[in-house]
Amino acid sequence: MKPTISSSISSLKASPIREIATKLEILKEDPELIGLGGGEPSLDPPDFLLEKAGEILKNSKGYCATAGFKKLRQRIAECMKEEGFELTLENILITNAASNGISVAFKSLINPGDEVITILPTYVAYPGLIQLNNAKMVEIRTGIENNFRIDIDELNEKVNKGKTKAIIVISPDNPTGRILNKKEVRAIGEIAKENGMAILSDEAYYLITYNGKFEPFNEFMDNLVGIRSFSKTASAPQWRIGYNYANKDIIDAMIKANQYDIICPNVVSQKLIIEFLKEENRAKREAYTKYVVETYKKRMEAMGKSLEEHLPEADFVKPDGAFYYFVRIPGIKDDAKFVSELLDTKKVAIVQGSAFGMRKDEGYFRLTFVSENEERINEGIKKIAEFLKNYKN
Amino acid sequence: MKPTISSSISSLKASPIREIATKLEILKEDPELIGLGGGEPSLDPPDFLLEKAGEILKNSKGYCATAGFKKLRQRIAECMKEEGFELTLENILITNAASNGISVAFKSLINPGDEVITILPTYVAYPGLIQLNNAKMVEIRTGIENNFRIDIDELNEKVNKGKTKAIIVISPDNPTGRILNKKEVRAIGEIAKENGMAILSDEAYYLITYNGKFEPFNEFMDNLVGIRSFSKTASAPQWRIGYNYANKDIIDAMIKANQYDIICPNVVSQKLIIEFLKEENRAKREAYTKYVVETYKKRMEAMGKSLEEHLPEADFVKPDGAFYYFVRIPGIKDDAKFVSELLDTKKVAIVQGSAFGMRKDEGYFRLTFVSENEERINEGIKKIAEFLKNYKN
Numbered sequence: 001m002k003p004t005i006s007s008s009i010s011s012l013k014a015s016p017i018r019e020i021a022t023k024l025e026i027l028k029e030d031p032e033l034i035g036l037g038g039g040e041p042s043l044d045p046p047d048f049l050l051e052k053a054g055e056i057l058k059n060s061k062g063y064c065a066t067a068g069f070k071k072l073r074q075r076i077a078e079c080m081k082e083e084g085f086e087l088t089l090e091n092i093l094i095t096n097a098a099s100n101g102i103s104v105a106f107k108s109l110i111n112p113g114d115e116v117i118t119i120l121p122t123y124v125a126y127p128g129l130i131q132l133n134n135a136k137m138v139e140i141r142t143g144i145e146n147n148f149r150i151d152i153d154e155l156n157e158k159v160n161k162g163k164t165k166a167i168i169v170i171s172p173d174n175p176t177g178r179i180l181n182k183k184e185v186r187a188i189g190e191i192a193k194e195n196g197m198a199i200l201s202d203e204a205y206y207l208i209t210y211n212g213k214f215e216p217f218n219e220f221m222d223n224l225v226g227i228r229s230f231s232k233t234a235s236a237p238q239w240r241i242g243y244n245y246a247n248k249d250i251i252d253a254m255i256k257a258n259q260y261d262i263i264c265p266n267v268v269s270q271k272l273i274i275e276f277l278k279e280e281n282r283a284k285r286e287a288y289t290k291y292v293v294e295t296y297k298k299r300m301e302a303m304g305k306s307l308e309e310h311l312p313e314a315d316f317v318k319p320d321g322a323f324y325y326f327v328r329i330p331g332i333k334d335d336a337k338f339v340s341e342l343l344d345t346k347k348v349a350i351v352q353g354s355a356f357g358m359r360k361d362e363g364y365f366r367l368t369f370v371s372e373n374e375e376r377i378n379e380g381i382k383k384i385a386e387f388l389k390n391y392k393n
Numbered sequence: 394m395k396p397t398i399s400s401s402i403s404s405l406k407a408s409p410i411r412e413i414a415t416k417l418e419i420l421k422e423d424p425e426l427i428g429l430g431g432g433e434p435s436l437d438p439p440d441f442l443l444e445k446a447g448e449i450l451k452n453s454k455g456y457c458a459t460a461g462f463k464k465l466r467q468r469i470a471e472c473m474k475e476e477g478f479e480l481t482l483e484n485i486l487i488t489n490a491a492s493n494g495i496s497v498a499f500k501s502l503i504n505p506g507d508e509v510i511t512i513l514p515t516y517v518a519y520p521g522l523i524q525l526n527n528a529k530m531v532e533i534r535t536g537i538e539n540n541f542r543i544d545i546d547e548l549n550e551k552v553n554k555g556k557t558k559a560i561i562v563i564s565p566d567n568p569t570g571r572i573l574n575k576k577e578v579r580a581i582g583e584i585a586k587e588n589g590m591a592i593l594s595d596e597a598y599y600l601i602t603y604n605g606k607f608e609p610f611n612e613f614m615d616n617l618v619g620i621r622s623f624s625k626t627a628s629a630p631q632w633r634i635g636y637n638y639a640n641k642d643i644i645d646a647m648i649k650a651n652q653y654d655i656i657c658p659n660v661v662s663q664k665l666i667i668e669f670l671k672e673e674n675r676a677k678r679e680a681y682t683k684y685v686v687e688t689y690k691k692r693m694e695a696m697g698k699s700l701e702e703h704l705p706e707a708d709f710v711k712p713d714g715a716f717y718y719f720v721r722i723p724g725i726k727d728d729a730k731f732v733s734e735l736l737d738t739k740k741v742a743i744v745q746g747s748a749f750g751m752r753k754d755e756g757y758f759r760l761t762f763v764s765e766n767e768e769r770i771n772e773g774i775k776k777i778a779e780f781l782k783n784y785k786n
Contacts, residue, residue: 001586001588002589002640003585003643004502006646007504009646012653014649015459015649040456041455053446053450054446054447058446062434066408096489107399109397111400125653196394197396198396238453238454238661239660240655257402260405260521262493263492265633266632266659268631268661
């Protein structure tokens with residue numbers, strides 16, 4: 001007799017973006033494929049790190065404390081002073097990138113039955129994580145008609161005193177590119193403070209801004225879990241490294257949870273990031289960030305231009321940050337079918353809006369501009385337009 | 394108002410071994426410290442890997458599928474043919490080392506209320522993981538008086554039909570060094586098969602044997618989740634990389650669970666392991682394993698000799714595999730107090746038996762022989778003996 005699968009996992013939907021990634025692992029070898037799907041940086045990590053990579057890898061050894069190297073936690077706290085945070089190493093937990101950061105924050109805060117407010121569309125993992133933690137997702141829907149802004153009155157109404165445990169915010173947002181402004185940050189912070197809610201602030205893209213700047217929740221440290229990663233800012237998803245910052249009680253709880261999940265974060269990756277954040281590398285680091293943002297900004301502009309030119313049917317808001325356009329093509333009845341057939345016939349990868357919590361007949365799609373250069377982005381959009389011309393729902 | 398910590402995490406004990414690791418992060422710099430505590434290999438990963446490390450790190454990019462690179466999964470399945478397993482890549486999940494492997498197996502199989510049979514003493518993480526998954530730990534106690542062997546009759550009695558979901562076995566065992574023999578493997582396998590139980594087989598040390606050989610559960614693939622890591626066999630805990638093997642249904646469930654936890658395993662580490670497992674590197678790999686086992690065997694013998702000479706009060710069984718002696722010193726009333734005072738006054742790190750599920754007044758302690766050379770091992774045992782002479786309970 002075979003053992004059965006746990007009900008929490010068997011009732012869980014596979015992450016739609018990961019299904020595509022699995023399909024793409026085969027297609028990736030195909031030079032014809034145009035990747036506007038997963039948000040995978042096409043840039044390399046900074047040269048000044050790669051130059052030392054071999055040496056760093058050779059000199060890395062053993063385990064470390066679950067929270068990560070004290071030296072790295074200390075340095076991150078220092079760097080965050082410039083953003084207006086007053087933190088010590090006790091406010092920092094090194095993670096195996098943001099996926100671990102998100103998952104450990106959920107485990108440490110959410111009880112079965114808790115309500116978690118989620119702004120839709122949202123990053124693909126959140127609905128599944130809420131389900132895995134036996135919590136209830138309370139949705140606030142945004143759309144292109146209101147530029148994906150959050151209705152603060154609606155947020156106030158959705159808070160269920162004593163039941164609402166957290167609100168998830170992403171800024172710059174995946175998939176919409178929205179950056180929360182100071183007023184929104186303050187309003188969300190005050191609501192969280194008043195109701196003892198946690199603000200799960202997904203800041204994977206905080207340095208990747210084109211218009212406006214990332215606004216920190218630094219006035220709300222009692223309620224905040226900030227989740228950051230070096231996957232996007234150092235173009236290093238392959239290193240699986242990031243950090244969470246929060247008040248000491250929450251950090252201590254997350255350390256306990258991570259003891260049973262990861263033991264300790266990757267030691268090699270931590271040493272690479274220690275090098276990255278050294279004061280003596282400040283100029284190089286800042287130049288690298290500038291290069292990343294400028295490169296992506298050009299691609300973002302190119303995609304916008306191409307969308308206007310070749311896909312006039314599509315509605316979109318120009319992203320203020322992050323890696324994506326979240327476009328709406330009217331008249332599509334099943335977004336996943338569209339994506340799957342587009343990939344099969346035109347070899348262009350994009351992601352359906354329903355993966356981010358939209359209805360499948362709303363016709364939303366996420367297109368990334370970070371994996372291909374301007375020419376190939378334009379090529380991809382033209383292929384989508386050709387495909388759309390003959391598309392049958 | 395601050396958000397509260399989830400009840401599952403606030404009721405969880407911090408892992409005792411991780412507490413020591415945190416304390417040791419400061420002490421590690423002290424050359425006087427003799428580390429007989431955490432099972433951290435003092436050897437380096439193989440030279441033929443380190444030589445390519447820089448190049449491999451530079452050529453690693455992006456994310457990969459959650460289950461890991463197909464090429465690596467395929468190669469592991471091939472390598473396991475020689476052990477008598479008939480597997481394909483669909484039976485392999487690449488993990489962020491065994492801690493992720495264990496945790497994802499629990500999530501994918503255990504429902505709240507399930508019973509999980511655990512042989513005590515056991516690896517420190519298991520009781521906590523059982524608690525985190527809201528399952529019930531059913532204990533089978535072993536001790537030095539029966540050479541830490543498992544009583545199969547007792548195992549049969551402890552199976553609660555329809556309630557018992559899994560049995561955790563570790564072979565070679567941490568902390569006792571016991572290797573399950575063919576008869577025991579078969580008996581456990583049959584009981585699992587008959588009752589639809591999963592065998593969670595922790596095989597982190599399967600290549601590290603001094604007397605006898607690791608016996609695989611290859612006849613019981615329907616019920617098996619094998620959990621392996623390269624932390625011990627390639628002396629590379631810093632890379633956080635391993636794999637689980639199981640039937641396809643369980644692998645698929647574990648892939649789903651890992652989508653929400655790790656997204657994908659470390660890409661650099663996977664590429665290093667692809668290199669490690671290449672057919673062309675077979676002779677180098679086998680030579681490396683031989684070197685590891687011979688080095689540790691010498692240290693194991695040295696620790697045994699030193700224990701006999703300087704600590705005649707201690708009872709112990711010579712380990713057949715893994716990294717540890719699990720000794721009993723009669724008359725100790727609080728093993729954690731002993732360990733803490735030993736560290737403070739003599740700068741020798743060991744781990745209390747109660748961290749592995751023994752009672753604190755049984756006087757068990759785990760001593761590793763893999764972190765120090767023969768001379769320093771002897772030095773450490775002498776210091777424990779001196780400390781014991783004046784120890785007050």
